[in-house]
Amino acid sequence: MNQPFYVSPEQVMKDRADYARKGIARGRALVAVQYVDGIVLVAENTSNTLRKISEIYDRIGFAGVGKYNEFDSLRRFGVRNADVKGYQYSRDDVEARSLANEYAQILGQTFTHEMKPLEVEILVAEVGFTQESDQLFHIMYDGTLVDEQGMSVLGGDAEAISARLSETWRKEDDLRAAVRGCVAALCGPDRTLGAGDTEVAVLSRSNGRRCFRRLDDAEVSGFLV
Amino acid sequence: MFGPENDPGSSFVTLLRRVGIEPFGVGDATGGVAPSTPHATTVLALRFDGGVVMAGDRRATVGNRIANREMEKLMPADRFSGVAISGSAGPAMDMIKVFQLQLEHFEKLDGRAISLEGKANQLSQLVRANLPAAMQGFGVYPIFAGYDLLRETGRLWDFDGTGGRYEERDFVATGSGGGVAGTVLKVGFRPAMPVEEAVTLACRALHEAADVDAATGGADALRGIYPVVATITKDGWMRRADDDLAPRFEAFRTEQRTILEGGAS
Numbered sequence: 001m002n003q004p005f006y007v008s009p010e011q012v013m014k015d016r017a018d019y020a021r022k023g024i025a026r027g028r029a030l031v032a033v034q035y036v037d038g039i040v041l042v043a044e045n046t047s048n049t050l051r052k053i054s055e056i057y058d059r060i061g062f063a064g065v066g067k068y069n070e071f072d073s074l075r076r077f078g079v080r081n082a083d084v085k086g087y088q089y090s091r092d093d094v095e096a097r098s099l100a101n102e103y104a105q106i107l108g109q110t111f112t113h114e115m116k117p118l119e120v121e122i123l124v125a126e127v128g129f130t131q132e133s134d135q136l137f138h139i140m141y142d143g144t145l146v147d148e149q150g151m152s153v154l155g156g157d158a159e160a161i162s163a164r165l166s167e168t169w170r171k172e173d174d175l176r177a178a179v180r181g182c183v184a185a186l187c188g189p190d191r192t193l194g195a196g197d198t199e200v201a202v203l204s205r206s207n208g209r210r211c212f213r214r215l216d217d218a219e220v221s222g223f224l225v
Numbered sequence: 226m227f228g229p230e231n232d233p234g235s236s237f238v239t240l241l242r243r244v245g246i247e248p249f250g251v252g253d254a255t256g257g258v259a260p261s262t263p264h265a266t267t268v269l270a271l272r273f274d275g276g277v278v279m280a281g282d283r284r285a286t287v288g289n290r291i292a293n294r295e296m297e298k299l300m301p302a303d304r305f306s307g308v309a310i311s312g313s314a315g316p317a318m319d320m321i322k323v324f325q326l327q328l329e330h331f332e333k334l335d336g337r338a339i340s341l342e343g344k345a346n347q348l349s350q351l352v353r354a355n356l357p358a359a360m361q362g363f364g365v366y367p368i369f370a371g372y373d374l375l376r377e378t379g380r381l382w383d384f385d386g387t388g389g390r391y392e393e394r395d396f397v398a399t400g401s402g403g404g405v406a407g408t409v410l411k412v413g414f415r416p417a418m419p420v421e422e423a424v425t426l427a428c429r430a431l432h433e434a435a436d437v438d439a440a441t442g443g444a445d446a447l448r449g450i451y452p453v454v455a456t457i458t459k460d461g462w463m464r465r466a467d468d469d470l471a472p473r474f475e476a477f478r479t480e481q482r483t484i485l486e487g488g489a490s
Contacts, residue, residue, distance in 0.1 A: 055333050077226045079333045080233075080240055087237075087326060088246065106226065210329075 023119030029155035096126030100137035108143025267402035273423035284442030306371025311400030353388025402434030
């Protein structure tokens with residue numbers, strides 16, 4: 001009988017992390033920032049139908065980068081979780097923090113126990129009633145959960161994008177300035193992105209009960225001229 | 226998370242059952258006497274040029290007692306449709322809650338809203354699920370109406386206790402005052418009415434129903450309680466403010482006073 005080769009746990013984890021990171025880096029990046037009326041999420045996405053950004057609940061949005069089928073099933077989990085919780089308790093009892101924790105558990109479990117880690121990074125954003133209570137939870141492929149302040153960058157090339165974004169971003173920006181800043185940070189100095197290459201949505205405090213709203217191409221191009 | 230083999234799809238009711246929650250009060254409750262519960266009464270809908278008007282009075286009764294003067298029996302189902310209920314108030318409110326959640330849940334999971342006909346079909350399934358309760362006297366008889374974005378017109382449906390779904394051409398009224406309200410609509414309806422005339426006609430139908438039916442509440446000027454009236458057009462659901470409705474009801478009263486003073490009995 002063949003004995004399996006010994007592989008140290010460090011090596012296993014490192015291999016899995018490399019595998020996940022490579023998968024995520026292949027995809028295009030996504031940013032989210034606070035602006036004066038809420039949170040704006042901007043993704044580089046040429047598809048008009050396969051979304052990276054979507055609505056979870058009244059004040060909660062979801063964004064994912066990496067492998068589409070994997071973050072989409074996490075998104076569906078989030079919608080179901082939130083809707084059942086709101087039905088059983090109250091709409092006020094659905095919050096981003098507990099959902100982010102559940103995501104961290106799922107991603108962490110998969111990372112340590114499954115053959116293949118999930119090749120995704122996700123963001124759970126909640127718009128508060130004031131800017132101080134806005135929340136951005138960034139969850140990595142291994143279940144690491146980060147509570148980010150003001151802005152968050154997901155996906156490949158995150159460091160360079162983050163550096164560019166932190167130079168221009170101010171939380172007092174209006175929507176137009178915020179979208180322009182995000183798009184500029186995503187594309188960098190060497191290229192340009194049009195409305196058709198981006199997917200933009202907001203969680204806006206002034207949008208009634210359901211704060212989530214997608215911006216169509218016309219509105220985005222209006223901001224970018 | 227659900228695997229592909231037990232995924233509940235986009236249905237909220239199926240999802241609730243998967244996680245062990247039964248949204249309807251089914252079970253063996255045969256025999257015994259049904260407890261007295263509030264009943265909601267007259268609701269109606271009619272088409273106009275560009276959409277539909279829906280209206281519902283505010284009174285809920287238990288037997289001959291007024292249980293609630295401010296009940297809202299007409300609610301938006303989503304941005305482009307509304308649902309109004311007559312029948313047993315408790316199950317009806319639960320049904321509306323599940324229905325609203327079902328539409329929103331589908332919209333979020335699938336990334337698009339259900340078609341208007343699909344929404345009516347969903348409501349019909351909820352009414353059917355309530356059939357055992359209806360057999361014990363807790364029936365729910367909704368009206369569903371909305372703006373069909375595909376066909377660019379207003380459409381309306383009513384339902385029987387078994388979930389039977391009937392699309393009406395122009396108008397519908399149901400509940401204890403529905404007979405009177407329906408007659409008023411029938412006499413006053415014209416095709417492609419302007420919106421303001423349609424709103425006035427809806428108010429008149431409720432006014433006349435309240436005049437005859439003790440279980441229907443008219444406009445209560447003393448307490449400042451007016452029926453819920455809303456229009457649904459290509460721009461979505463829009464509830465009419467009390468300030469907009471009050472003069473219409475005042476006009477009906479003035480008209481009636483003039484007739485009475487003129488010697489009619």
